[in-house]
Amino acid sequence: MTELRLKWLPKGAPPMLATIGLAVLAGCATRPSPEVLNPVHLAVHRDEASHADDVAPDRVSVLAATNRTPDSVRGGFGSAWADNLTYEQYAFSVPSGRKNTAITYPSAKPDPERQFAVVERKQLPKDAFVHQALASVQPDGTVGIFVHGYNYSYQEALYRTAQIAADANIPGAPILFSWPSAAAVAGYVADRDAALSSRSDLDALVRSLSASGKVKRIILFGHSMGGFLVMETVRQLKLEHRDDVIAKLAVILAAPDIDVDVFRSQLKDIGRMPLPISLLVSKDDRALVASSFIAGERPRVGRLDIDDPVIEEAALKERLRVIDITSIQASDGLGHDRYASLAKFGAQFASFESGRRSTAGDVGAYVFDAAGAAVASPFRLAGRVVGAQ
Numbered sequence: 001m002t003e004l005r006l007k008w009l010p011k012g013a014p015p016m017l018a019t020i021g022l023a024v025l026a027g028c029a030t031r032p033s034p035e036v037l038n039p040v041h042l043a044v045h046r047d048e049a050s051h052a053d054d055v056a057p058d059r060v061s062v063l064a065a066t067n068r069t070p071d072s073v074r075g076g077f078g079s080a081w082a083d084n085l086t087y088e089q090y091a092f093s094v095p096s097g098r099k100n101t102a103i104t105y106p107s108a109k110p111d112p113e114r115q116f117a118v119v120e121r122k123q124l125p126k127d128a129f130v131h132q133a134l135a136s137v138q139p140d141g142t143v144g145i146f147v148h149g150y151n152y153s154y155q156e157a158l159y160r161t162a163q164i165a166a167d168a169n170i171p172g173a174p175i176l177f178s179w180p181s182a183a184a185v186a187g188y189v190a191d192r193d194a195a196l197s198s199r200s201d202l203d204a205l206v207r208s209l210s211a212s213g214k215v216k217r218i219i220l221f222g223h224s225m226g227g228f229l230v231m232e233t234v235r236q237l238k239l240e241h242r243d244d245v246i247a248k249l250a251v252i253l254a255a256p257d258i259d260v261d262v263f264r265s266q267l268k269d270i271g272r273m274p275l276p277i278s279l280l281v282s283k284d285d286r287a288l289v290a291s292s293f294i295a296g297e298r299p300r301v302g303r304l305d306i307d308d309p310v311i312e313e314a315a316l317k318e319r320l321r322v323i324d325i326t327s328i329q330a331s332d333g334l335g336h337d338r339y340a341s342l343a344k345f346g347a348q349f350a351s352f353e354s355g356r357r358s359t360a361g362d363v364g365a366y367v368f369d370a371a372g373a374a375v376a377s378p379f380r381l382a383g384r385v386v387g388a389q
Helices: 016-025 126-135 154-168 185-197 199-210 225-239 260-270 286-294 309-317 338-345
Strands: 058-070 077-094 117-124 142-147 175-178 217-223 249-254 277-281 320-324 364-368 383-385
Touching: 058 126, 058 154, 058 199, 077 126, 077 154, 077 185, 077 199, 117 126, 126 199, 142 154, 142 199, 142 225, 154 175, 154 338, 175 199, 185 225, 185 286, 199 217, 199 225, 217 225, 225 249, 225 260, 277 338, 309 320, 309 364
Parallel strands: 058 175, 142 175, 142 217, 217 249, 249 277, 277 320, 320 364
Antiparallel strands: 058 077, 077 117, 364 383
């Protein structure tokens, strides 16, 4: 494989930079407790005349599968590893007319014009979950699975999935796979172990959906360390000789927190996939600067520089789509959550080019232009091609 090169933390930079970067990941606001998973009743305005200008909140459905241990006291899920998957179905109220991807969690008296809220929740047996997932398959046979990253609680990942679903405005319910992240800044190493331990559970979820002839494509969308889990799962499927499942996969890795050499090894084991893997990268992702430092200043895939001719050559040789999304504004102050904004740039952010399927030839290096230059790219996103196809 052509060597992948990456610029990351400058030599001589204070080690404290990485620590500060990770600390910022925790955010300044209080993180949501499992109580935000409890369904709420939202009052309906009866005086239609006095509220004529009100816009009804959006309603979205989300399916969730998790290998976290249930929290019997607070009603959510913790960071301990469970022996079996738990399956749930949610309905959300999502404020209309939002200007960004920030999520406002419900208060004691939720305001549907400002706050997200769960309005329905129920646990499902596996057969019923699969039935609901198949009922949510899009007309072209596509179903999507979102795998969150490091330092996420179950409720944070669930609300993020609801935000993406609302902004994408796609039919059906996306599926969240939530692995047992410690949801703590200091839990980076523990999270990596938890991600590795979750390969078989994500593998089982993917295989259960792939078994249906109704499913033609499974979009496996991994963010940050979730991208590492996705790649490890695809590698496991390859070692299990499940090429029938891999043939249905469209792998998208957003800000992947994967060591470049580990990624090369994963690609070697997986081999050529029918649909090229897509990488959403940003040169200024400061969260990945921190994770690179923790790993001994090892470069991360999510900070690949598409202006580097070596990266362009590697993308073509390894049949990758490397898409620079630096132009998209992030909301976390670190440039690590840009993926959450992609949905608003296209009605189907994970579908490819104006209704047609992505092809094996759609490889190379691209840059996404958030200003809206109308040139085709692999994702129905306005952009300009900077690499040959």
